Amino acid sequence: MNSKRRTSWDADNTFLAKRVPLGKTWVVDLRNSTSAEILFMRTFQGMVNRNEARMYLINSDSSQFGPADRFWIEEYERQGWVDIEGYLTRDEALAKFGSEISGYVAATEKEPWTIHAAAVTAILKNGIVAPDKVACDLKDMGWNELDDMRGRWSDAVSAYNDMVNEHRDDLAYPGLALLRPSEGLWDFIVQQQIMPVFSRPKHDTWEGVARIMDTYPAKKILYGYVSDDTVEEEIAVERASSTGKYLVPTSNVSNLSFHSAVLGNSPLKSVKKNRRRIPGLDASKVNVAIAITDGDNLQVPILQYPTGKFWNTKERGVMPLGWSMGVSLSTLAPGIWEYYRNSIRPNDEIVSIMGIAYVHASTLPEPGEYFGATFSSMADMGLHTLWSLDSSLTITDEPLWDILESAPSRRALKGVLVGYGPSIDKAFRRDTGTPVMITQNGYSEDAERIKERIEAMLAMEPSERSPVNFLMATNWSTNAGELYRTLKPLEEKGVRFLIPAQALSMMPKIQGMAKSSVEIAAEPGMCLPVGSVKKFGSPILSAPTLAEINKPIQNPISIKIEGPVEGRPDEAIAFIASVEINTNEIARDFLNNRVLPVVEGYGLSEEFAEFAWMKLEVSDINLVIPLSENATIENIDIEAEGTKASACAAGGSLRIVLEAFTADSRSTGPEVKASVKLSVNSTNETAGESITMNPESVAFDFVLTVGIGKEKGPLVGGVKGKMAGVGARKLIETPLKKQK
Numbered sequence: 104m105n106s107k108r109r110t111s112w113d114a115d116n117t118f119l120a121k122r123v124p125l126g127k128t129w130v131v132d133l134r135n136s137t138s139a140e141i142l143f144m145r146t147f148q149g150m151v152n153r154n155e156a157r158m159y160l161i162n163s164d165s166s167q168f169g170p171a172d173r174f175w176i177e178e179y180e181r182q183g184w185v186d187i188e189g190y191l192t193r194d195e196a197l198a199k200f201g202s203e204i205s206g207y208v209a210a211t212e213k214e215p216w217t218i219h220a221a222a223v224t225a226i227l228k229n230g231i232v233a234p235d236k237v238a239c240d241l242k243d244m245g246w247n248e249l250d251d252m253r254g255r256w257s258d259a260v261s262a263y264n265d266m267v268n269e270h271r272d273d274l275a276y277p278g279l280a281l282l283r284p285s286e287g288l289w290d291f292i293v294q295q296q297i298m299p300v301f302s303r304p305k306h307d308t309w310e311g312v313a314r315i316m317d318t319y320p321a322k323k324i325l326y327g328y329v330s331d332d333t334v335e336e337e338i339a340v341e342r343a344s345s346t347g348k349y350l351v352p353t354s355n356v357s358n359l360s361f362h363s364a365v366l367g368n369s370p371l372k373s374v375k376k377n378r379r380r381i382p383g384l385d386a387s388k389v390n391v392a393i394a395i396t397d398g399d400n401l402q403v404p405i406l407q408y409p410t411g412k413f414w415n416t417k418e419r420g421v422m423p424l425g426w427s428m429g430v431s432l433s434t435l436a437p438g439i440w441e442y443y444r445n446s447i448r449p450n451d452e453i454v455s456i457m458g459i460a461y462v463h464a465s466t467l468p469e470p471g472e473y474f475g476a477t478f479s480s481m482a483d484m485g486l487h488t489l490w491s492l493d494s495s496l497t498i499t500d501e502p503l504w505d506i507l508e509s510a511p512s513r514r515a516l517k518g519v520l521v522g523y524g525p526s527i528d529k530a531f532r533r534d535t536g537t538p539v540m541i542t543q544n545g546y547s548e549d550a551e552r553i554k555e556r557i558e559a560m561l562a563m564e565p566s567e568r569s570p571v572n573f574l575m576a577t578n579w580s581t582n583a584g585e586l587y588r589t590l591k592p593l594e595e596k597g598v599r600f601l602i603p604a605q606a607l608s609m610m611p612k613i614q615g616m617a618k619s620s621v622e623i624a625a626e627p628g629m630c631l632p633v634g635s636v637k638k639f640g641s642p643i644l645s646a647p648t649l650a651e652i653n654k655p656i657q658n659p660i661s662i663k664i665e666g667p668v669e670g671r672p673d674e675a676i677a678f679i680a681s682v683e684i685n686t687n688e689i690a691r692d693f694l695n696n697r698v699l700p701v702v703e704g705y706g707l708s709e710e711f712a713e714f715a716w717m718k719l720e721v722s723d724i725n726l727v728i729p730l731s732e733n734a735t736i737e738n739i740d741i742e743a744e745g746t747k748a749s750a751c752a753a754g755g756s757l758r759i760v761l762e763a764f765t766a767d768s769r770s771t772g773p774e775v776k777a778s779v780k781l782s783v784n785s786t787n788e789t790a791g792e793s794i795t796m797n798p799e800s801v802a803f804d805f806v807l808t809v810g811i812g813k814e815k816g817p818l819v820g821g822v823k824g825k826m827a828g829v830g831a832r833k834l835i836e837t838p839l840k841k842q843k
Contacts, residue, residue, distance in 0.1 A: 206230050225293065280327040491522075498615075519539045548580055549580050557598055686772050720764075732755065
């Protein structure tokens with residue numbers, strides 16, 4: 104067995120404090136264990152494996168994770184990668200390895216923070232964590248009590264601050280882990296000596312724990328996980344990314360102290376190339392690529408994919424499918440990576456989801472280093488498709504693209520998948536040649552819903568649909584077996600399934616619509632941004648908002664002209680121009696028809712819809728109403744409410760200027776109204792002529808803010824710029840008749 108790993112970047116030092124060798128293996132079943140006993144055994148495993156990986160745990164009581172625990176140790180044995188010395192009960196394991204441990208540190212599940220503190224103390228004193236009854240049992244057995252954390256702190260943040268202040272420099276790995284006592288990663292925490300804490304953005308402990316997280320070094324791993332729902336996820340990932348942390352979701356991963364030691368036959372070797380040739384693009388077909396989500400969470404490739412519903416389903420290979428995996432897998436579980444790359448089939452593609460870690464790249468202080476490490480790892484593994492959740496990359500001229508495309512090892516990248524929700528673009532090819540596909544469906548969809556979406560594409564004319572289409576299959580909502588059985592019959596109806604790399608490679612030159620610099624004019628009756636549009640605040644909200652603002656909106660300013668049925672060329676004609684802006688309707692319309700569909704597409708509908716809001720601030724509103732060449736304006740008088748206003752004649756046009764208004768979906772405000780009285784004289788006395796007021800031109804500055812929760816909270820972002828449009832029709836045409 105090859106014991107050396109050669110990578111093109113410093114992967115081991117990024118993810119690990121040390122990589123221990125593999126020793127003779129003892130397998131221990133946690134059957135009939137309490138939560139306290141399972142936690143105790145995971146910290147015990149971490150200490151036993153601290154210098155040589157010798158203990159592997161199977162939790163037979165867990166229907167969710169037990170089968171995968173068993174699958175990997177059996178696969179390792181089949182491959183000859185491990186030498187299993189024997190199988191032990193919990194008590195037998197304690198008797199066999201207990202003499203290597205100096206004692207226990209008492210803690211209690213009633214004060215969860217004492218478990219985190221006990222883990223740190225145990226690491227430093229060659230001990231194990233003993234919650235509640237476990238401590239009593241060990242004491243009765245004559246074990247030495249190294250320390251007792253119970254009752255020492257009244258709250259979690261105080262405990263965490265004390266442990267960080269006293270011991271952060273004593274631990275081997277300079278990163279952090281957010282972990283519940285009930286979760287599975289404790290063996291790895293103990294083995295690698297990682298500081299454990301816990302919080303969530305909706306907990307009252309969050310700000311205190313987040314401040315601790317801020318102080319840890321950038322470009323190191325944040326282990327465990329950070330949220331229990333999508334709102335928390337966006338807040339926490341944004342906070343972590345802003346100080347350069349690389350999140351590797353691992354909270355429920357078991358046996359990582361052992362998996363990281365199993366190097367297989369060739370610890371790092373690229374996946375077999377798919378040499379299967381396929382015909383070129385056929386626009387008469389519905390060309391669809393599908394990939395399964397969430398492989399950046401190592402729980403997915405380690406504990407979910409091995410089951411009979413995913414990678415090991417009997418149907419695998421009957422149609423093309425993408426499988427997302429975080430490239431950290433090749434460092435943290437090299438043997439598992441070797442299993443996947445060796446068992447891949449021509450209709451499978453392993454897609455690098457989120458690269459080396461889950462980040463908002465647009466928020467990272469040094470995104471270039473993140474992309475460089477990601478592409479280096481992809482090159483080592485032979486992967487060529489990156490799946491990014493950074494919504495900034497839905498914008499075709501987003502500056503982050505330049506950083507991505509100039510990163511070292513960029514040549515490994517052949518195409519990019521973007522998002523967990525739709526944007527206004529389905530696919531585009533950058534001017535640099537990089538092909539991009541954006542998911543067209545929402546996060547929580549099963550195989551039947553994906554089938555319905557594809558059938559809707561089939562019903563379209565070829566010119567109406569994208570030549571290549573990307574749909575995601577959420578691993579939590581469906582499985583590979585269901586996808587194969589449900590979607591395979593669609594091939595007979597004209598659907599051509601492709602792996603993502605194939606779809607990206609055959610994509611024609613497609614110009615993206617979502618841009619930060621808009622150069623096209625809106626159709627009559629609509630408005631579009633003109634020139635540069637600037638993002639601000641949270642990229643997770645500002646980027647989708649920018650994409651949405653690139654779709655024309657209906658002119659929000661209503662203009663009506665009242666005047667006589669006819670006039671005389673030798674007399675002044677009185678007109679009244681009425682301007683109305685229903686600010687409340689604008690806010691509700693934009694929230695319901697533009698904002699919520701986007702957040703629903705990202706699978707955020709329930710909580711985001713409850714707390715989402717929109718505020719549109721409009722200023723320097725210029726309305727220009729051109730008159731026919733035979734007309735001059737005089738005697739202008741204006742009255743306004745809800746804003747300040749002025750009006751004047753300018754170059755044969757009526758110009759109305761409104762200062763500002765705000766539309767806010769959270770409140771009801773006054774409508775903006777202005778009434779302009781004006782007299783118009785004809786310069787032509789020819790019978791049959793008319794006075795015409797042509798379609799108005801509208802221009803205004805805008806600030807569009809979208810938020811979730813508090814206005815000064817972390818999930819607030821938007822765009823600002825200038826918007827313009829032209830009316831759809833003539834405002835009035837008054838015939839001129841001479842007096843007989």
